[in-house]
Amino acid sequence: MAILGIDIGGSGVKGAPVDTVRGELLAERFRVPTPQPSDVTSVVEAVAQVAAQFDGFDRVGVTFPGVVVDGVTRTAANVDKSWLDAPAAQLFSDRLGMPVSVLNDADAAGAAEVAFGAGKDQAGLVMMLTFGTGIGSALFLDGTLIPNTEFGHLELDGHDAESRASDRARETEDLSWEKWANRVGNYLRHVEMLLSPRLFIIGGGVSKKADRFLPLIDIRTPMVPATLLNNAGIIGAAVTAETDAKAASPGGVTPHEAGARVAG
Known part of the structure; x- marks a missing residue:
């Protein structure tokens, strides 16, 4: 169809x-x-x-x-x-x-990844985060979407998280991959503390360059780049x-x- x-x-x-x-x-x-x-x-x-x-x-x-x-x-x-x-x-x-x-x-991006990509057949709580103009979030429990989460707007260090850790913030502030990865790591640890997900799927346009920043982030939860980009x-x-x-x-x-x- x-x-x-x-x-x-x-x-x-x-x-x-x-x-x-x-x-x-x-x-x-x-x-x-x-x-x-x-x-x-x-x-x-x-x-x-x-x-x-x-x-x-x-x-x-x-x-x-x-x-x-x-x-x-x-x-x-x-x-x-x-x-x-x-x-x-x-x-x-x-x-x-x-x-x-x-x-x-x-x-929508999370639904695609859970159906066909990095989140397929993943049990438990899985979180998709898209880093772009802002930070989008999608939460799934045993493959079922919990809609309209807005974890990109969590307060972090006195700021709206996406104003500090989105890909737009990286570009606007001309941050190195190391500095931006540090901000993303702080954000992910905060989300990790709140939700304890089984897996983070990292999406958005920047996921095409996952090898530039994911290895620089040290958190307990496994992270994988989105496969459908x-x-x-x-x-x-x-x-x-x-x-x-x-x-x-x-x-x-x-x-x-x-x-x-x-x-x-």
């Missing part, structure tokens, strides 16, 4: 159709810059621009950099404040003319949209699966 996944990030909106059985993109992803300002109308149009590049899908999953509850965006730390309490799923659905599922971007959000959005489609369908099957059974 091909579902379109679209990932709204701080710098870009990117998407591609996804094979939700294998967790792979079915075409090269298409990307447009995130509008500035990133207000509701502009971002909805950017998502529509990405969706227009593809066909052959009838459902879309979209990630959002903030808390999403029942399709409504409740926070907007790194996007325009017009997103506060916006009915995002309805807005995207009306614009695209089909059902749209919306979830937190880190939750920048495609994780797209894949996780599509997987979530498929799950929602099954939940909404009689007997818990998608229209595609129902058609296949009739054909068979």
